[in-house]
Amino acid sequence: MVDKDGLVVLSDRPLNAETPAYLLDAxxxxxxxxxxxxxGLVPQSALDADATGWTLTIDxxxxxxxxxxxxxxxxxxxxxxRALVVECGGNGRAYFNPGSSGNQWTMGAVGCPEWTGVRxxxxxxxxxxxxxxxxxxHYGNDVHLSGDTEKDVISRxxxxxxxxxxxxxxxxxxxxxxxxxxxxxxLRLVIPGYPASVSQKYLTRITIRDREHDGAKxxxxxxxxxxxxxxxxTEVPEEDMVVxxxxxxxxxxxxxRTGTEVASGSPTEVRGHAWAGDGDVAxxxxxxxxxQTWQEAQLDPPPNRFAWQRWRANITLPQAGYYEVxxxxxxxxxxxxxxxxxxxxxxxxxxxMQHRIALIAT
Ligand SMILES: Nc1nc2c(c(=O)[nH]1)N[C@H]1C(S)=C(S)[C@@H](COP(=O)(O)O)O[C@H]1N2
Ligand SMILES: [Mo]
Numbered sequence: 001m002v003d004k005d006g007l008v009v010l011s012d013r014p015l016n017a018e019t020p021a022y023l024l025d026a027x028x029x030x031x032x033x034x035x036x037x038x039x040g041l042v043p044q045s046a047l048d049a050d051a052t053g054w055t056l057t058i059d060x061x062x063x064x065x066x067x068x069x070x071x072x073x074x075x076x077x078x079x080x081x082r083a084l085v086v087e088c089g090g091n092g093r094a095y096f097n098p099g100s101s102g103n104q105w106t107m108g109a110v111g112c113p114e115w116t117g118v119r120x121x122x123x124x125x126x127x128x129x130x131x132x133x134x135x136x137x138h139y140g141n142d143v144h145l146s147g148d149t150e151k152d153v154i155s156r157x158x159x160x161x162x163x164x165x166x167x168x169x170x171x172x173x174x175x176x177x178x179x180x181x182x183x184x185x186x187l188r189l190v191i192p193g194y195p196a197s198v199s200q201k202y203l204t205r206i207t208i209r210d211r212e213h214d215g216a217k218x219x220x221x222x223x224x225x226x227x228x229x230x231x232x233x234t235e236v237p238e239e240d241m242v243v244x245x246x247x248x249x250x251x252x253x254x255x256x257r258t259g260t261e262v263a264s265g266s267p268t269e270v271r272g273h274a275w276a277g278d279g280d281v282a283x284x285x286x287x288x289x290x291x292q293t294w295q296e297a298q299l300d301p302p303p304n305r306f307a308w309q310r311w312r313a314n315i316t317l318p319q320a321g322y323y324e325v326x327x328x329x330x331x332x333x334x335x336x337x338x339x340x341x342x343x344x345x346x347x348x349x350x351x352x353m354q355h356r357i358a359l360i361a362t
Contacts, residue, residue, distance in 0.1 A: 007036070016103045021108060028175060031180055041153075059208070082303075085306060089223050096344060107252060110252070115171040115173070121168065132210045156215060171190050226241060226346075249276040251328070262359050272310075272355075285330070290326070323358070323359045326355075
């Protein structure tokens with residue numbers, strides 16, 4: 001952790017740390033500002049940066065199971081580099097009431113580094129996905145907190161259609177360098193748009209299932225939402241919980257830092273990023289009067305699909321005093337971020353409420 005800068009540590013075993021919004025201003029999130037979510041312990045191979053003999057197995061509902069070295073991946077498939085948002089499904093959990101167990105992420109379990117690797121779909125196509133394929137199941141070599149090497153720390157998956165979409169990457173580099181130990185050295189999945197729990201770090205195996213995957217943290221209420229709206233605090237029966245898929249539309253104010261003093265009566269730039277689980281964001285608005293009026297922000301197109309999009313607005317605070325900037329992104333379907341927590345759920349997932357910062361006008 002010593003080489004991360006300004007993150008807030010939520011727990012140290014397993015290691016979980018989030019990033020204050022003002023440290024997420026860069027278009028491409030640097031290593032030192034990328035949040036960390038470990039469900040278990042960083043494997044020794046990653047700590048030693050030792051990828052000797054590393055292989056990725058593709059098996060299950062495929063015609064031709066594969067065992068690929070990292071060199072095989074690099075040489076046999078087209079290499080791609082893209083900025084992709086990685087956001088924990090529990091980002092925003094701290095704001096639900098009643099609260100729930102798990103890391104009390106505020107807004108900072110998200111980042112958008114640049115990933116280099118090969119398309120997940122190209123590798124699966126090479127293995128020949130059978131018609132019986134329904135879901136993927138992902139495995140890594142990190143170590144369960146109990147130390148029991150038979151136990152999987154986390155093994156999640158996605159519907160086969162999502163796996164065969166253009167966007168998912170099997171990556172060996174983050175921001176042009178070997179993936180750092182905390183982020184999945186030497187190989188990880190990055191499947192954008194879904195909760196980042198599907199983006200397996202320390203990736204060793206992808207097995208194609210003929211049913212919804214039932215690996216560690218796929219069942220029960222892990223990364224699941226009630227199939228229907230429930231009152232806060234409801235105990236939802238397990239059979240009524242469904243797997244989370246697309247993440248909701250969201251945005252952050254990354255500049256200025258909350259609490260900053262600005263001059264009244266003259267324009268001040270505010271800016272940040274916006275993203276959505278199923279593609280581009282359509283519009284961005286800001287309010288400096290607690291949501292009574294909204295001003296449209298300038299919104300840049302993403303450098304590639306599933307990268308976050310830069311937005312900026314010039315605001316003018318009429319007189320000295322206390323203000324808040326509220327930020328609201330709207331997706332392609334016309335769905336906007338709610339002002340307060342959306343659908344309460346037992347484990348506090350999918351909170352895309354508007355981010356707000358305070359400004360003091362002088
Ligand atoms: N092998 C492995 N992969 C994993 C996890 C893990 O604990 N082990 N955590 C998942 C979760 S819940 C999240 S939010 C992201 C976090 O990615 P990061 O630590 O690189 O930010 O990794 C996912 N991939
Ligand atoms: Mo997560």
